[in-house]
Amino acid sequence: MDVLDRFGIPRDAVITIGGTVGVGKSTITMALAETLGFRTSLEKVDTNPYLDLFYNDFEKWSFHLQIYFLAERFKEQKRIFEYGGGFVQDRSIYEDTGIFAKMLYEQGKMSETDYETYTSLFEAMVMTPYFPHPDVLIYLEGSFEDVINRIHERGRPMEQNTDIAYWQEMYRRYEDWINNFTACPVIRININEYDVVQDRDSIHHVLEKISQRISQNNRRVRA
Numbered sequence: 001m002d003v004l005d006r007f008g009i010p011r012d013a014v015i016t017i018g019g020t021v022g023v024g025k026s027t028i029t030m031a032l033a034e035t036l037g038f039r040t041s042l043e044k045v046d047t048n049p050y051l052d053l054f055y056n057d058f059e060k061w062s063f064h065l066q067i068y069f070l071a072e073r074f075k076e077q078k079r080i081f082e083y084g085g086g087f088v089q090d091r092s093i094y095e096d097t098g099i100f101a102k103m104l105y106e107q108g109k110m111s112e113t114d115y116e117t118y119t120s121l122f123e124a125m126v127m128t129p130y131f132p133h134p135d136v137l138i139y140l141e142g143s144f145e146d147v148i149n150r151i152h153e154r155g156r157p158m159e160q161n162t163d164i165a166y167w168q169e170m171y172r173r174y175e176d177w178i179n180n181f182t183a184c185p186v187i188r189i190n191i192n193e194y195d196v197v198q199d200r201d202s203i204h205h206v207l208e209k210i211s212q213r214i215s216q217n218n219r220r221v222r223a
């Protein structure tokens with residue numbers, strides 16, 4: 001019996017990992033995909049042509065960056081659909097609008113016109129009955145201090161000089177956002193509940209939770 005059968009996880013499942021910057025999404029995405037034999041859909045930070053520019057000048061580059069992320073995530077969504085699922089996805093498309101674009105607009109770092117253009121594009125692309133939602137969103141949470149330590153430990157240069165207030169505001173918004181999120185079933189996992197770096201088998205705790213959540217749901221039938 002393979003791990004999918006053992007945990008009752010369908011072979012075409014799409015598991016999305018959400019949570020603030022540095023919380024551990026990419027790390028658990030890779031660990032889960034390897035354990036389940038799934039493909040990964042990862043955020044490509046190194047090849048993003050706007051990210052560095054954005055961190056140096058939020059006002060100037062926020063709209064370009066949001067459009068870029070939207071296009072990238074939509075392409076990934078298409079790839080997942082074409083493979084017929086069996087993916088672990090690093091960050092959901094819902095966070096782009098629900099956290100980042102909204103925050104930049106409300107902080108005056110994106111103009112109203114740009115925000116409206118972005119939102120209408122997002123709604124036309126994503127908020128339709130044809131857009132497949134994930135089977136489950138695994139929301140990673142931890143203390144603000146742990147998250148900041150991880151951002152520093154990872155050491156991406158552009159994130160090191162960013163004002164702490166940016167991460168604090170993002171952290172606060174994530175808590176509100178997840179409390180009101182309804183697009184798909186959610187599993188909240190504290191980062192102290194597992195440690196795939198030191199103890200790979202602790203991933204089984206996460207698999208148990210996915211298994212329980214998926215079996216509680218009437219899964220949609222993927223075409």
Ligand SMILES: Nc1ncnc2c1ncn2[C@@H]1O[C@H](COP(=O)(O)OP(=O)(O)O)[C@@H](O)[C@H]1O
Nearest residue numbers: 021022023024025026027150153154195196197
């Ligand atoms: N379970 C863990 N224990 C210890 N360190 C971790 C764990 N998960 C992630 N990290 C570390 O935290 C940092 C951020 O993780 P990452 O997966 O890149 O976060 P995200 O994708 O959410 O931004 C990295 O340096 C990573 O090695």
Ligand SMILES: Nc1ncnc2c1ncn2[C@H]1C[C@H](O)[C@@H](COP(=O)(O)O)O1
Nearest residue numbers: 020021022043045065066069096100159
């Ligand atoms: N939609 C976004 N707007 C601004 N910045 C974003 C967006 N999505 C991701 N980011 C940033 C945050 C990090 O610096 C990198 C990668 O995110 P991570 O949470 O570390 O995977 O991109």
